[in-house]
Amino acid sequence: MKKKIVEEQNQKLGEYPRQVGVGHRHLVTRREFVGHGVLAGSAFAVVPSLLSLISEKAYGAVPDAAACKAMQGAGSGKARIPFLIIDQVSGATHAGREILAGGGAGGQSELLSDFRYLGLNRTGVIPAGEINSTYGLRFHSTSNVLQGMESVFNSPAMTAARNNDIAQQGGLGFTAAQVANIKANIDGMLFANVSGDDTSNNPHNPAYFIVNSGTRGRATQIVGSGNTADSRGRSRAALNSFDASLQAVRVSSKADAAGLVNAGGLVAQLGEANAQEVLKATRSMSSTQIQNFSEKALPEQSKILSECGYIGAASLVEDSKADNPDPNADPLIKATNNIAGVNNANVAGGFAERIQTMAKLVVDGFAGAGTVELGNCDFHATGLAGSEARSRELGIGIAMSIAIAASKGKSLMIYVITDGSASSRPGNAVSGDHVQYTAEDGDVSSAVMIVYRHPANAEVNRDTNPILNSYMLEGAQGRRQVGFYRVANGTTSVNTTAGVVTTNSVSNLAIAAVANYMALHGEDASKVAAVVKADVPFSSEYDKYVGFKKIV
Amino acid sequence: MNKTSLILGLSLLSLSACFNVTLNGQSGKTAPGKITPAPADAGEETETTENPSGEAKGDGRVAGDAPQSTTPTTVGVKNAEQIMRSMAIVSGIDPFQTGTFGRNANNTANTVSLTPNNQNQSIYTAFDLEYKGVMPASNSIGAFNSNAQIAVVKLAWAFCDALGGRTGESEVPANVTAARVAMFGDGHAIFLAGNASSISDMKTQVVMPLIDKFWTDGSVSDQQVASSYAEMVTLGNKIAASKIVPTVGAQRDPLVRDVVRAVCAATLSASPTVLY
Numbered sequence: 171m172k173k174k175i176v177e178e179q180n181q182k183l184g185e186y187p188r189q190v191g192v193g194h195r196h197l198v199t200r201r202e203f204v205g206h207g208v209l210a211g212s213a214f215a216v217v218p219s220l221l222s223l224i225s226e227k228a229y230g231a232v233p234d235a236a237a238c239k240a241m242q243g244a245g246s247g248k249a250r251i252p253f254l255i256i257d258q259v260s261g262a263t264h265a266g267r268e269i270l271a272g273g274g275a276g277g278q279s280e281l282l283s284d285f286r287y288l289g290l291n292r293t294g295v296i297p298a299g300e301i302n303s304t305y306g307l308r309f310h311s312t313s314n315v316l317q318g319m320e321s322v323f324n325s326p327a328m329t330a331a332r333n334n335d336i337a338q339q340g341g342l343g344f345t346a347a348q349v350a351n352i353k354a355n356i357d358g359m360l361f362a363n364v365s366g367d368d369t370s371n372n373p374h375n376p377a378y379f380i381v382n383s384g385t386r387g388r389a390t391q392i393v394g395s396g397n398t399a400d401s402r403g404r405s406r407a408a409l410n411s412f413d414a415s416l417q418a419v420r421v422s423s424k425a426d427a428a429g430l431v432n433a434g435g436l437v438a439q440l441g442e443a444n445a446q447e448v449l450k451a452t453r454s455m456s457s458t459q460i461q462n463f464s465e466k467a468l469p470e471q472s473k474i475l476s477e478c479g480y481i482g483a484a485s486l487v488e489d490s491k492a493d494n495p496d497p498n499a500d501p502l503i504k505a506t507n508n509i510a511g512v513n514n515a516n517v518a519g520g521f522a523e524r525i526q527t528m529a530k531l532v533v534d535g536f537a538g539a540g541t542v543e544l545g546n547c548d549f550h551a552t553g554l555a556g557s558e559a560r561s562r563e564l565g566i567g568i569a570m571s572i573a574i575a576a577s578k579g580k581s582l583m584i585y586v587i588t589d590g591s592a593s594s595r596p597g598n599a600v601s602g603d604h605v606q607y608t609a610e611d612g613d614v615s616s617a618v619m620i621v622y623r624h625p626a627n628a629e630v631n632r633d634t635n636p637i638l639n640s641y642m643l644e645g646a647q648g649r650r651q652v653g654f655y656r657v658a659n660g661t662t663s664v665n666t667t668a669g670v671v672t673t674n675s676v677s678n679l680a681i682a683a684v685a686n687y688m689a690l691h692g693e694d695a696s697k698v699a700a701v702v703k704a705d706v707p708f709s710s711e712y713d714k715y716v717g718f719k720k721i722v
Numbered sequence: 723m724n725k726t727s728l729i730l731g732l733s734l735l736s737l738s739a740c741f742n743v744t745l746n747g748q749s750g751k752t753a754p755g756k757i758t759p760a761p762a763d764a765g766e767e768t769e770t771t772e773n774p775s776g777e778a779k780g781d782g783r784v785a786g787d788a789p790q791s792t793t794p795t796t797v798g799v800k801n802a803e804q805i806m807r808s809m810a811i812v813s814g815i816d817p818f819q820t821g822t823f824g825r826n827a828n829n830t831a832n833t834v835s836l837t838p839n840n841q842n843q844s845i846y847t848a849f850d851l852e853y854k855g856v857m858p859a860s861n862s863i864g865a866f867n868s869n870a871q872i873a874v875v876k877l878a879w880a881f882c883d884a885l886g887g888r889t890g891e892s893e894v895p896a897n898v899t900a901a902r903v904a905m906f907g908d909g910h911a912i913f914l915a916g917n918a919s920s921i922s923d924m925k926t927q928v929v930m931p932l933i934d935k936f937w938t939d940g941s942v943s944d945q946q947v948a949s950s951y952a953e954m955v956t957l958g959n960k961i962a963a964s965k966i967v968p969t970v971g972a973q974r975d976p977l978v979r980d981v982v983r984a985v986c987a988a989t990l991s992a993s994p995t996v997l998y
Contacts (some may be wrong), residue, residue: 178907197804238868390869399859415864420855429810429852430869434876435883436987440980447876451957455950457994468797472863476997482868483875698909722773 261590270384279645286371306357318565374405394541403541408680814901824887886982
């Protein structure tokens with residue numbers, strides 16, 4: 171009977187050619203896995219860097235919960251700025267219609283002379299009245315990203331009174347002056363770069379670098395709402411950054427965040443005390459087996475790490491009673507439900523909920539770095555209205571994240587990436603000042619870094635205390651740009667021949683992202699090199715790529 | 723001869739005594755008697771052993787020998803799909819079938835999922851939507867962490883809820899009954915409405931089959947089986963002691979469900995199912 175059931179299940183479960191040969195059942199036992207070569211040297215191809223933190227002498231053969239937390243970098247108390255990635259799926263365009271793009275080394279002080287290839291129906295000099303510098307970085311006044319940000323900061327929910335009763339709907343409780351101060355402590359940079367269109371293969375995502383720079387979560391390390399396994403975003407993890415011990419986990423809803431530390435039906439049906447007994451029993455039985463593995467099969471440090479998986483599971487469930495990552499249990503997150511004046515579920519198929527969830531996890535330190543996907547950003551195919559809607563939603567996501575950080579007294583860095591891009595042409599359909607994108611065009615792609623510095627007091631703003639270095643602030647409008655675009659032969663593209671090493675290398679761009687993040691903490695190129703385990707490719711011109719200053 | 727028959731055959735009396743003593747709230751024996759070494763796995767590979775004592779056993783092997791069928795070169799963690807498939811195969815529960823979840827205290831269908839209308843979900847749907855993304859994505863041992871283990875426990879609970887979450891034969895899907903028969907043999911009668919088995923009988927009938935069927939793994943030592951058996955009996959006693967319900971007769975059904983599911987989930991989510 172059992173054999174028949176197993177055979178039927180195997181049929182339903184489908185074939186897995188890599189692991190199961192014709193006429194063989196699915197692998198179940200250790201012997202089968204080893205025998206079929208699943209391991210085949212891969213298990214230790216990546217040596218978890220966390221293992222280097224483990225001291226056998228310090229923790230002994232069987233660590234306790236506190237030791238496991240320490241190994242995982244949790245609870246270190248080291249103040250790090252939360253880091254959030256927004257990954258626009260399939261090729262959005264930021265430069266031009268949204269963020270004014272420079273056509274030379276002067277960056278935003280040397281704007282392109284023809285924006286019609288970048289979605290904005292303008293040639294010649296952009297009138298001063300159309301340049302909006304509310305957030306430091308220069309946006310065109312019709313920018314949808316700008317409008318999205320404004321819709322958040324102008325929302326009545328920003329200044330409505332707080333209510334700590336989760337059953338009630340409160341606001342974020344800022345005064346109008348505080349909202350203005352928040353906006354005055356935002357700045358950013360545009361990176362002109364080429365990336366592959368419509369593919370998850372761009373090694374764009376710096377989350378592992380960020381976590382390895384010392385920004386560790388106490389519930390998990392890397393979270394993301396996407397399906398790409400190594401990053402949980404759209405684009406994959408930066409080259410040479412992947413670390414299996416920091417495995418990115420998928421969190422795409424508030425419920426997923428709660429589930430990180432929630433044992434689900436086990437607790438619901440058995441009760442907390444009995445659920446803990448089950449987890450303890452599992453740990454105890456597993457510990458026996460782990461300790462019995464030979465040193466050759468499982469080195470001592472890996473034994474400790476494995477045991478920490480079981481020990482930490484019980485610990486997380488226990489801790490969650492007082493320290494819960496569930497956004498639905500946080501009145502300040504709930505206060506953002508109506509912050510944009512829209513039902514959050516209607517924003518890009520749940521994008522707002524994902525922003526709330528990820529902001530909760532990274533701002534409150536439950537995760538070290540988080541990635542939120544913004545879907546349907548294939549701008550050459552979305553139509554003009556679609557691309558405008560997605561850009562507006564990006565602005566909502568950026569501002570909502572900043573509002574959440576500000577409400578909790580935290581600074582925040584947001585890194586916006588996309589795979590490829592889209593360009594327009596003179597003569598394309600026009601709506602207002604915007605030109606419809608019609609060409610898939612990774613040659614006009616870009617990434618955006620935005621930093622919110624939580625001010626120590628009302629006197630601090632980016633004019634009195636710049637967030638960017640002097641190089642980025644040079645020129646009438648400041649540079650705020652790395653790399654630039656050029657118009658030639660009836661098209662526009664990123665200039666990849668000007669010696670800017672991030673323009674044609676997504677990998678170098680990811681290093682620039684972590685370098686800028688670490689600069690916010692006052693960490694220099696030598697520390698960046700240690701994190702990325704390579705020479706920093708722009709170390710000789712560091713200030714030209716690393717515009718952010720120390721803010722903590 | 724498998725682990726069940728070896729252990730139960732040699733130690734049945736002492737084990738039964740242990741259960742009853744513990745259930746009555748008295749301290750007493752804490753472990754079953756000496757376990758005769760057994761094959762690490764009933765697999766097809768030929769095992770060879772040394773014979774230092776020369777004491778022959780009925781199954782053709784020798785007391786005192788640790789089974790050394792293969793020397794594993796290293797250890798990894800199964801990835802999410804491999805864990806799910808392993809659990810499906812060893813439990814006998816079809817992860818694709820809907821309507822298999824058990825009954826809660828209100829005798830309505832359980833929910834193992836956080837999404838709405840989850841009573842009609844299959845285990846695979848819950849796995850795919852909620853657990854998979856947190857479980858190990860690779861076979862590197864480094865991919866096993868606390869979040870992954872919490873997801874593994876939840877997946878194990880889903881299978882165990884299907885396996886033991888209903889009492890009263892008329893409510894149980896036919897293939898779940900088949901899985902119970904395959905798992906527990908005659909012991910599956912504990913799930914039948916009005917069954918008169920005592921809680922101590924139940925533990926005897928479910929704990930060892932779960933360990934035996936779930937841990938079909940050559941790396942699990944007999945010592946681990948013995949200590950885990952004691953661990954599971956203790957767990958069952960704790961669950962039973964926490965419930966203010968009769969321990970015999972029809973009214974014991976909620977207790978049957980909780981003890982079976984707890985022991986099942988603990989065993990199924992332990993390292994022999996997850997690591998390799």
